[in-house]
Amino acid sequence: MTLSRLDDYFPKNNELVKTKLGEGSGEQLLEEPRKEEASEDQALRNLPPSYFVSATYDGDVNLACIKLYNPDSKQIYRWYDNTGHKPYCLTNLTPEEIKKIPRVADHPGFEDVEVVEKYDALQDRTIKVTKIIARDPLSIGGRPRGCIRDIIPEDYPKIFGSEKDPKVWEAAIKYYQCYIYDRKLLPGMPYRVRDGDLIPVIDKEAEENIKRILETSFKDEPKDLLPYLESWIRLLEYPAADMKRVALDIEVYSPIATRVPDAEEAPYQVICASLVDSEGKKRVLLLRREDKRGESEEVDSPSDVDVIFFDDEKALISEIFRALDKYPFVITFNGDDFDLKYLYHRAQKIGFRRKEIPIDPGRRVYLLRNSIHIDLYKFFYNRSIQVYAFAQKYRNVTLDEVASAILGKSKIEISKPISELSYSELAKYCLNDAEITLELTSYDDDLVMKLLLVLTRISKMPMEDVSRQGVSRWIRSFMQYEHRRKNMLIPNQEDIISVKGKTTTKAIIKGKKYKGAIVVHPVPGVHFNVAVMDFQSLYPSIIKVHNLGYQSVRCPHEECKGNIVPGTNHWICIKQRALESALIGSLRDLRVYWYKPRSKDKSLPEAKRNWYNVIQRALKVILNASYGVFGAETFDLYCPPVAEATAAIGREVITKTIRKAEELGIQVLYGDTDSIFLKNPSSEQIKTLSEWAEKTLGMELDVDKLYRYAVLSSRKKNYLGVFEDGSVDVKGLTGKKRHIPRFIKRYFDELEKRLAKVESPAEFEEAKEDIKKIVQECYYKLKRREWEDINDLAFEVVLGKSPETYTKTTPQHVKAARLLEKRGVEIKAGDLIRFVKVIKDPYVKPVELASDDEIDADKYIAYLQSTFDQILDALGLDFEKIIGLTRLEQFM
């Protein structure tokens, strides 16, 4: 495709004319011109500035392929490698040895060997390794049998004996990632194509801005971090694209009401599809069906919706495919596992040729040939996204729950099976799904799309992968990128373990690998004027300040062995900064010194502030995981001593800080990992402590929260704080946990509200009386069995795994789940089980099967007591006594 033909790709060609109800069909649409094949795409000679959004390997032409999104034409263009880059892996065998292994030398994919130098960070020296170049990536690795990376360790001993331990490096990196790394490409950033070459676009304004930021806000940084800071800032300050997109949702026929047809078999017709785009265009495609013959085709829909009937399923699917080709970004909710999967297999089944289907099937993903498919289910499923980007607003990852939590909108409830809906009901239902799917990407000024773009840039991964993979893959990717950039050998996991060993400290929790953070025993009671101070990103700070990384922990130098991490026998390198320390440290400083403050800076224009907020949140997600990955076996640069050293230094930091605070005469009420609760400190004391931390620990200790007063129970990770403005901060208390019955939770909320009103110690006495009344009332209601709705008594517990896999014990929610199964309800891992406690064996029942008179009220009273005790003991109140009064009152 060339620039001169850009115009041909604008929608006007493919635009559908709204078909009048009851007439015409989609048939003739099949005859319309299709987008041309990949071979013509290769002619891409020139392209104005466009965003690098994805990279793949195209097996048909054996080349790396970059997908570029042009924000003016709003189209995706494919650019193919023209540099002759080839797939490869590295080995410690010599070229001569390689040539003597017939299965490698005669491998159809084998191309060449050459000797290259790499820096081996584990040994701190440059080594010579052999680069095995292949004709295609699958010959290196990826096929189940006969890959070069597997043959080498298999055949070497047979031919050469055990003279050396045969090693293969960098053979498990996806080829397109390898291409990105080697060519130092920056996904998410603007590029142009000129005379067939891919060239980065320099944005003068952004470049000047970068310089300014570095000069003004980072002048005190360690010098060796400056280049890292500069590259991160560039990635984050360059402008973002507006991404035109369409949300797709399909409905399929099913003869069995409760069963969704298997997407691989795709046995039944696609009966409806909705396409809702970011420019306000909405279409519903409906299949005219035999089983609906004679029914009204009147679809009552808003005027901005085009409803189109098709007589033929093939024509309907063709129209969907046309849209999939036309839009640069396609959004689904669970498209990998259903919508696109079904369409792909259904299309094959009803006679489409492979070339006519714009979908690239994978094992677990279904990508699009000419666009970017974002499956929001995968994105919202991501734990880090769930917890840090969306503050745990949603629990179950269903379209309905995510949309209601984030947008306040839900799916349309339908009372009959999909196949029995009228055309109008079906259209509405399907359209609504597509609308909320799109809105999940557009709310809050396109937050999700921007997050994806920012994460794409940081991680150096294609946008499709970023949206599907977890935070540890993002971190791995930018670390691998940095290895290649510095010509460092990327070590195998076992290389790191064999040099660095495992951990030496003993975890408190059985089964854990090493000791973690310190939690200080709280001083129970009510404390007025509490300041909570914490270290900003403690673990990333430690990684930065103490130079932690796989190469620096237990480094090979004698002169470093005295630099011991307290509480461990690990030492840290004093000669050279580890890559991870530089990467994580610079990201940390960027968030703390630049993006977080700017995201709150009211003097900035809103759009700018908003963008900074997106960045700040993306950085938070990555930083929060940056220590944990070193202790995760699933991480390629897994290095337990690094994780262990980080935690050990953390303990040292918090312990010293507590000691210092006490020296300054401040009472420390509580502390957890990186925070300390100080009783009524003067601003002088706070300032002194903060300056001390900066000076002696090299870390920022700031006031995070100020409580008018805090109620500490005797339990760790359990407290309540009331801010100056009267808002309440509840942590860990049972009364706030999501699984407890609403009935109890309501009374707990009452208590919370009452506590919020207390302004001074003097006001506490009155509050205590009111709190007694609240507890009494709840007790009364239970004792007298005066609940309104049995649903309010339900415990709601998530099933961690499928019911039959509980073999060691049978927890109550599993008992309830099994009762449901007996009734024919399908139960799977992740389902929320709602049950009540009843008098008769097995003492629990799913709430939908239980009646009021079998409820065991005393069990609820016991639960009420333990829930309220957490607060009552801190207030000097006693549940039994409160209830005792009630009992007396009952007689009076």
Next chain:
DNA sequence: GCGGACTGCTTACCT
């Protein structure tokens, strides 16, 4: 055969 002390399993939470 029963009941209390104990351990282990499970979930939800904190940092």
Next chain:
DNA sequence: ACAGGTAAGCAGTCCGCG
């Protein structure tokens, strides 16, 4: 497929008990 630490409830087991 980021980590460890804490709380709580219940299931299951052990052990004493003439």
